[in-house]
Amino acid sequence: MLDKTTRTANGVIRVLTLGLCGFVAACLLPGPVPSPTPMAGPWQSALREVPNVQMAVQPLRGEAFKVVAGSGLLVVGADRDSRGSDLDAGQRQMLARFVQEGGRLVLFGDAAQWVADLEIEPELPERGWFRWGFDARTDVGRARVGLRVVSGKQPELFDGLPSSHADDNTVLFAGGAPCRLRRCHWAIGEPRNGHVLAVGAVELDGVDALPGAPLLVHWQHGRGEVLACGVVPELQNSDPVLQAAAAAFVQRCARWAAGKQLVVWTERAAPVEPVPELLPLAPLLPHWGMQEPSLDRARRRVDEVVADSLVGSFEAGADLCVLELTDAEGAASVPWAAQDPLKPVASYRGNSPVGWTRDAVAELSTEAHARSMLVVGGLDPVPAGSGATEQLVALRYLSRELADVRRAGAAALDGFALRQWLLDGKGYGTTMLQDFAPAAALLLSGEPTGPFAGGLRALHADDGALHSLPWSGLAGSWRRGFPADEFPFGVLEARYGIDRRRPGRWRGGSAPDWIVAQANEFVRARAGRGGGMWWLCDEAAVAPAALGYVRGVSLEPLRAAVVVPLVATGADGTRAAGASLLEAPPAGYVAGGAATASVAVHVLQNNWLQLAGTGGALRFDPQGLARFGDGEAQALSGSFLRSRLFGGRPDGGALRSDQTDFLANGRRPEGDHGPVLRVSAAGERRVPTILAADEQPAWPRTVCIEWNAPPGYHELTIVLRAVRQAGVATVAIDGTVLRALPFSPTAPVQPVTIPVHVSSGALRVLQVQVEHGGSCAIDRLEVVRRGDVGVEAAALVPAGSRAILSERAESSYHAERLDVVTQADFAGFVLRLHNDRAVRNLQVERVFALPGYTFVDSVDGEEPTALRQPFLLRAANAAMPDLVVAPLQLSRYEQLRWENGQLSMRSAPEAGACSRIGFLFCVPGEGDRWLPYAGKVLAAVDQPQRLDLEALGEATLVGDLPLATSRVLEIAGRSGAPFAVCEQGWWQWRGSQAVAGGGRWLRVHQAPGDTVRVVGGPSVLARTRPGPGSMRLLALREPTPTSATVRVLQPSRLAPPSVVFATDFDAVTIDGAPWDWFDGRTVFMPDRTATLRVQVQQRGNGERPHVRSTRAPLTTCQYVPERRELVLVTDPATDRASELPWTAVLAGPVPVSVENGEIVADASLRLPSAEQAARAAAGGTLIRFRSGTTKVRYGD
């Protein structure tokens, strides 16, 4: 018993002792237990020669920490945007005492601001991003950043630093191309208590900029000292010179600070924000739309814009339309009368003959709002002088005229998109707009970035251009400096032609592959996190193909099935040709860093697979994020399909030799040229001597030569000699670009041989066009037939829920077509083989190269050497997907054969014969589950099920597979609107893809046992449905005219989520609680992911006070009749500038007072007339209020 008690006591003592030791150790530690951080490694490595260094994670606000007196503390600031102080009051007090008592503190980067937080320095430094190389101001975009020493004090910090600049007083330790880094410096006022040791030194593209603001400052505070350096030296910079300088400077700072020991705080790893869980087919991006160019009223009416553009995009799921309100000269079509109560700005430009007038804007906005679309006015630039006051007043005037929701209602704009704006840290721009349109959004796109309070940022395609090259757009690793959280919106490039309207700012030159690359890159970073994109387009008539791609990739963001030739990103494409004109092309410019093939290759891809033509590489992204670059994707096959002909007999009657010199008929001289010269046997037979980008009528830009091309493989030899300036020309056949060719006066003139495949012997048009630059002479242009087999690829269905790559091959023996069909978000494809002609005895052997795969099983236990039923292949590498191959249609004597590690099929083709084989890639190990059903799944991909929406416009679809799949339905007729689709009880509003022969393709998700319901036609807009800008944002369960369960799938950021109910109402509850934020039949909800039960009813007690319109993130909006109060509560966590109030339009009686806000007098708004003021008053009462709880009081 005693022993037991003793043992127990000993145990307790041990535990207590260990606990005490732990406690003491914890107290002695200077802060939280160190944990791995992204920056800790390099700093630890750089400071390994400094004694007693201890790495730790910088504590968060509210976290306890200790610093030992007499030691040093080195803080590495965070590499991200931060607002306010990093420290709470207790932490500030503790650090201040640490310095006061003799500690030495070194602050790098944004942490330099701590000197103000600790009240060591009264002058607050400015934090922000230093950026260079993110817009078209430069071709290089390289910046090096550091310090220029201006004081002889603290020499130990600088003595013996490795040379990084010609000037001994300058040390550069950060930078890149492009360059984006945090900088904290005293740009407004110099430090008052500290001694400036160095100012900022910046070198842009090798040229020194003027010395900057104080960047390295020293303070003596109490018995301690502080050193603040507003830029973090980059210890891992790819430039070894900068890296060495950074390490040396950091070591000197550490030695300067170190006492008994040195503690280094590095930033905590940024938390990874989880992507909200979306419904299976919910769009990854909630908003997309097109930018409508300035309206040339002589050529185009608003109803034509609606019919041609708006409705087409709407059918494809667009919910946004941006109107280009200013013309090429920066003028709008909204005149400003001299006697207007809002005094006109002298520099205002409002009389453009080409542009969107008030009436045109109102007409289009009404049409768009009727379809639950949002309309934003694009101002590039604001049509007034560059002064801040002029710009602000002009924006106020345009807001009053075009966006006043109280006077214009549905005809008002939903916001403005600005291209250039003043540094607006207080939100003045937002103030101008929200006095008329409380819910409207103000967007600012592109570089240069600066504070923009209350608005939304968008990246802009123009910033993808180089100073000397016009090709714009951002994709891949090209100028990757627009993070998704800071830039939730994007203006993407779809202008095929170079837009030459603005001198010095030529932009455009997009292509299908560039459209896909931009969209994928943009959406991938923003999937499920809100935001949107809109496209800059040529007029529809200029490049109709662009519309197909834009609508296709926007309909199914990231997941879209596409077929694209590599015109922009190909190894011999336009961007590569342009880059070759530069001395040092910037990294990532050509293809955004992705591996590329030749221009002529047509790539079929979706988010899972990429096939570079049937004979090309097959790549697989196991995460389904459409990443197919080297090192990102799995290479399933280097060359997927090879066809071999044998057994045929040559046809002497079809043999011909051809060599054509297109210059043999002489040259057409200078003068009297239009932009395009057509050369034909029946008309002009001479090719112009010179082609020029911009010299009409002296020389044309394009020559189109009719060519009676025999089928086969040809080689075109061309010699272009630069005449005036350098440039880029393209060679195309029937519009399909074959090669982009640079020409330059300084480059040697060399013949270039271009492969030309001709698979149909009709009259073809060979086109040579100068895309950009000066002029060039065509010194040689001839074609020689070199081979019997010609293979041409085309995008039969370019982009969307479905895409079809078509390759036609013709020789003297045969003519056949290979189609590859796939659909969005589908890891597989179907290969169709059509034979149109074959000589007698001809046989074809097709070999599918699938290295690493082995035969596992087949459906009916067939031998691998004679396969006519689906079978399973599995890769030796367990990370690679299983592959189910399903022969869907074979002729009587055809069969697939697995032998010696390869899959082959031998056939004797006959005219009219057709074979179909499906390939389905599955999660590793799951192929067995799919094997019995792969045939059905792939057959549905090949031939979408036709669905008749009967008289009511409704249909149901019952699945018969035990596995969840997505399938495409073919619905007859034009819908005029998106479809309402119910999957697993949730209704979503979904765009569709146009079918060339009429009808629409709609993709749906079929879960096992679920009955999918589809509703189309006008009735979609008559039901309870998502409100403006919410079509791709919401799913509704059990929607009735008076209720629905609403699931907000992701935040919108552009407009609050809303539901339009199918009936009138005057009272709303959300989850049973009264909710008074509605307008007409539209109920608005907080802009955050949530599932809410919304019910409406008509009480008939007169109009109840409620919020009609606001952008405030209301969490409570309730009228309390007992107190005659409308209570508005906003989320206090909002990042809105404290000086910037919210506004709202209230319906119902006029309130008497507002607690936490004010009623805005209409007189202060300077409306154009008393009549308009009365109209505004009839539209509701405008109030301003601040975040927190606001009480709007009503009188008796």
Next chain:
Amino acid sequence: MAIDRGWWAVALSAIGIAALVFPWLPGPWPNPLPQGELDLAAPAVVHSLRDAAAAVDAACVQGDLAAFTAAVTPEHRAALDQSLGPLDRVLDAAALRELGAARAEWLDADGLAGVVVGERAAIAVRRPDGDGAQVLKFQWDGQRLRFDGSLRAAAVRDAAAAQAAVEAAVARR
């Protein structure tokens, strides 16, 4: 029998003159076919073309590669090589026999149009069953007419279209 010295003198003079003259004679002879549109009613012209085509046919039937090479243009020979490439075959006697004799007989068909431009000539004849026209091309190499290929012109239905086809066949080469 003694040889007359006068004859020696004549013979030597003739050789001398020949030695002076022959180097100045043109190597290739000009194209004997009349330039411009062919008079298809003139049997001599069609016979010349037919002879050239028949030489090719004969070489094919006999599988005589050397004769075939001599009877066709190098470009046509190259085209045949191209045609056999996809089958992994080369031009040999067997391939020639498979090509068969199918050229000369075209020239017995109803002629639609013909043209001679420089060294090149082309003739279009009506194909049976309304299947357009067959265009045969020839080239004068300075010594003889060589066959330069044959092609179907499915869209050609009348003389005007045939004229355009033959002009295209000889143009811009």
